[in-house]
Structures are given as C-alpha cells and as structure tokens.
Amino acid sequence: MGIFERYLSVWVGLSIAAGVLLGNLFPDVFTVIAKLEFAHVNLVIAVLIWVMIYPMMVQIDFAAIKDVGRKPKGIVLTLVINWLIKPFSMALLGWLFFKGIFADMVDPQTASEYIAGMILLGVAPCTAMVFVWSQLTKGDANYTLVQVSANDIIMVFAFAPIAALLLGLSDITVPWNTLLLSVVLYVVLPVIAGAITRRQLEQKNRDIQKWLGHLKPWSVIGLLGTVVLLFGFQAQTIIAKPQAIVLIAIPLLIQTYAIFLLTYLVAKKMRLPHNVAGPASLIGTSNFFELAVAVAISLFGLHSGAALATVVGVLVEVPVMLSLVYMVNKTRHWFDETPTSSAALSEEK
Numbered sequence: 001m002g003i004f005e006r007y008l009s010v011w012v013g014l015s016i017a018a019g020v021l022l023g024n025l026f027p028d029v030f031t032v033i034a035k036l037e038f039a040h041v042n043l044v045i046a047v048l049i050w051v052m053i054y055p056m057m058v059q060i061d062f063a064a065i066k067d068v069g070r071k072p073k074g075i076v077l078t079l080v081i082n083w084l085i086k087p088f089s090m091a092l093l094g095w096l097f098f099k100g101i102f103a104d105m106v107d108p109q110t111a112s113e114y115i116a117g118m119i120l121l122g123v124a125p126c127t128a129m130v131f132v133w134s135q136l137t138k139g140d141a142n143y144t145l146v147q148v149s150a151n152d153i154i155m156v157f158a159f160a161p162i163a164a165l166l167l168g169l170s171d172i173t174v175p176w177n178t179l180l181l182s183v184v185l186y187v188v189l190p191v192i193a194g195a196i197t198r199r200q201l202e203q204k205n206r207d208i209q210k211w212l213g214h215l216k217p218w219s220v221i222g223l224l225g226t227v228v229l230l231f232g233f234q235a236q237t238i239i240a241k242p243q244a245i246v247l248i249a250i251p252l253l254i255q256t257y258a259i260f261l262l263t264y265l266v267a268k269k270m271r272l273p274h275n276v277a278g279p280a281s282l283i284g285t286s287n288f289f290e291l292a293v294a295v296a297i298s299l300f301g302l303h304s305g306a307a308l309a310t311v312v313g314v315l316v317e318v319p320v321m322l323s324l325v326y327m328v329n330k331t332r333h334w335f336d337e338t339p340t341s342s343a344a345l346s347e348e349k
Contacts, residue, residue, distance in 0.1 A: 008136075008220065008223075008322065009319075009322050009326070011220070011224055012223075012224065012227055012318060012319060012322055013319075015224045015225075015227040015228045015231070016227060016231050016318075016319065018228050018231075019227060019228040019229065019230065019231025019232040019235060020231050020232070020235045020238055020239075021235075022228070022232050022235070023231065023232035023233065023234070023235020023236065024235045024236060024239060027235070027236060030229070030232045030233055030235070033229065033232075033233075034233050038181065039175065039177035039178045039181045039294075040175060040177075040178045040290060040293065040294035040297075041178060041181050041182055041185065041290055042229075042290075044229060045226055045229060045230070046185050046186075048222045048223075048225045048226045048229070049128045049129070049185075049186060049222065049226060050185070050186075050189075050190060050222070051218050051219065051221065051222030051225075052128075052129075052131075052132055052219050052222035052223050052226070053128060053131040053132065053186065053190050053219075054190050054193060054194065054215075055212050055215040055216065055218070055219050056131045056132070056134070056135050056141060056194075056219070057131070057141075057145075057190045057191055057193065057194025057195075058194045058197050058198050058201075058208065058211075058212060058215075059135075059141045059194075059208075059212065060141045060142055060145055060191070060194055060195070060198070061141075061142055061198075067142075071276075073270050073272060074143060074147065074267070074272050074276040074277070074280050075143075075146060075147055075150055077263065077266060077267060077270065077272070077280050078147045078150070078151065078263075078280045078283050078284060079150060079151070079154065081259065081262070081263050081280075081284035082125045082151055082154075082283070082284055083154060083158055083162070085259070085262070086122050086125070086255075086259055086284060087119065087122040087123045087162050087163075087166060088122075088166070089122070089255060089258070089259065090118050090119055090121065090122025090123075090255050091115070091118070091119050091122065091166045093118070093251040093254060093255050094114065094115035094118040094119060094251060095115060096251070097247075097250065097251045098111035098112075098114050098115050098247075098251075099111060099115070102247055105243075105247065106244075106247065109305075110305040111305075112305075113300055113304050113305030113306040113308075113309070114247075114248055114305045114306070114308070114309045115309075116167055116296070116299070116300060116305075116306040116309070117248075117292070117296050117300075117304075117305065117306035117307065117308065117309025117310045117312075117313075118248070118251065118252065118255075118309050118313075119163065119166045119167055120163060120167075120291075120292040120295050120296050120306065120309075120310055121252070121287045121289070121292045121309070121310055121313040122166075122255070122287075123158075123159055123162050123163045123166070123292075124155070124159065124287055124288035124289070124291045124292045124295075125151045125155065125283060125284070125286070125287065125288055126148075126283065126286035126287055126288050127148060127151075127152060127182055127183060127186050127187060127288050128182070128185075128186035128187075129286055129317070129318075129321070130144065130147075130148055130279065130282065130283050130286060131144060131145075131148070132219070132223060133279065133282040133286065133321055133324075133325055134278070134279040134282065135219075136325045136329075137275075137278040137279065137282070137325055137328045137329055138275060138278075138329075139275050139276070139278050139279035140273070140275040140276055140279070143275070143276050143279065144279045144283075145187075145191065147279065147280065147283055148187060148283065149187065151283065152183050152187060155179070155288075156179070159179070159291070163295070167299075175291070175294045175295060175298060178290060178291055178294045179291055182288070182290055182291065223318075226318075227318050230314055230315070230318070231315065234311055234314070234315060237308070237311065238315070241308070244305075244308060245308075245312050245315070248308070248309050248312040249312055249315075249316050252312060252313055252316055253316060253320065256285045256316075256320050256324075257285075257320075257324075259284050259285050260281050260282070260284065260285045260324050260327075263280060263281040263284045263285070264277060264278075264281040264328070264331075267280055267281060268334055268335065272335075273335065274328075274332050274334075274335035277335060278328040281324075281328065282321065282324060282325070282328070285320075285321070285324060286317060286321055287313055287317060289310060289313055289314045289317065292310040292313065293307065293310045293311065293314070296309070296310045
C-alpha cells in the first residue's frame, strides 16, 4: 500500500479544505469549469472519474463474469436494498426531520423541497464511484460490475415511477440524456477500454498487476481532483448556508450509516464472501448525484431547497463513504468463516 492509499483520508480532508478555500478565492474560475457540461454532466468531473475507474476496469476478468450469475445472492441483496428499502427509508427520514424535528427551524415550503431532494438522492443509486469504493475494499471487480449494471438497468424503468410515487407528482420527467450519458461515460466506455487493454496486456504476456500498480497514483489523483472540484463548485453555498447544510446532512448521514449497517449485517447473515458483501453494502449507500441534481433542478429550480439537498448529498458522500470503506476493511475478520467465492459457488449450485 503506497503513501496515497495509506493516508487517503488525510488527502481527502485536505482536498475538501482546498476546494472550499479555492472556490471562495476564485469563484469565477470554478464557475467557468462548472459550465463545461453536457446534459448536466460536467465534462471535467467526467474525465477525473474516468481516470479513477479505468484501472479498475482493467482488473475485470470478463471470462469469469459468467460465473457471477451462478451466485446471485449478492446481486439480490443489492437490488432489494436499493429499490425496495432505500428510497422509502429516505422519504421517511426526510418527513421525520423536516416535518417533525426541524419543523420550527424551516418554513413548510422549504422543508418540502428538502424532503424532495432527499428522495431524489434515495432513488438514484450510484454508478461510477462504486468502483472506487469496491477497489478500496478489495472487492470482487467482476461482481461489482454486474451489481452496478443490474442497478442501471432497473433505474431506467424504476426511477421515474418511484420518484413520482414518493414526491406525490405525476409528471416526473426523467432527464434521459443525463442518465444514458452517465451510464455510457462511467460504465460502458470504461468497460470497453478496460477489456481492450487487458486483452492487449495478456497477448503481450505483460504482468497486469504490475502495470496497474503504475496507474494507482492516477486513480487517487482523479479522486482528489474530483473532491476539490465538487467542494469548489459549492464553496460559496457552504459559507452562505451552513445551517441549512447541517440540517440536511443530519438525516442523510443517518440514512447512509443505517442502510450500510443493515446491508452489511444481512450480507454476513447470508454468509456472502467479504469481497461481495463490502461492495454490496457500499453500493446501497452511495448515490448517483448527477441524476438527482439534474432532476431536482428541472422540477424545482436551480436555487430551490430540493437542489440544495441534492448538493448536500454530493458534499457528504466522499468523506462518509471513506469512513464506511474503513469500517469494511476493519471488519474483514467478521467474514473469516464465510465461504470463499468458490465455496459459496458450490453451495449455491
């Protein structure tokens, strides 16, 4: 483990501070970068995420992906958490806090918009960053790809109906260009690039792990650059509305840790291998923030409480997910008695 990986939380903390500082010192620069987008997908962020996940895609053994379907419990767990539990628990927490606990601190209209933003986050499971969290926990790269792909397929059909149900709206318009572009950019193209690279390395008898070792620092640089930009984009909001951000962050944090613990403990009960249980739990807790932000802006407006709530989701995600990665790695021994992938495969035949 290199210095980047060993002290990753320190680098992320410094990147958050740098983003907030630079965003307030040079707001015009970040405004220009923020405008470099297509279909609500920021192109600079897209490049940085690509730098992050491309090496992870090279690790995928596509010949082994067919075996994933023979051990479906991890996939079923991921889908149940993401689509039957997470959206509804997010809506419940939003209502509990902003219609109950925080009712005297926020006006009713703004409270409703905060709840709407939280719901949109809850209905949008993550697509890209999951690969980062999976790698940091030594997750099964093949299995993670299938889990993410299954989520993406269901999201195409389920996002609008569930969002409409929980928001009480009948005219939810899914920004298909944002959804499809993100899936292509963060899943399809990296998978293709990774497969081509891996095949070339194998044909030349190159050591794939050694080659990936040279790319690891670039993955971390991509992550840190993403953090700097995300916090830089919202630096002025962080300074201008600290109370609102704290209020929104509280139920989001409770949701994140609760969903993680539920999924992780169920995975242990199901005797899933650690390299499947870890990513499955992290997939259930992270969010597809580009989609959530885009829908919030289109439904409620750029300066609405809903848009702010989705932005807060972006701000808390990286540090919170790093804390969960730490928990997954520290509890690896919980799964010592769990069958290995091959044993689990035999058990489920």
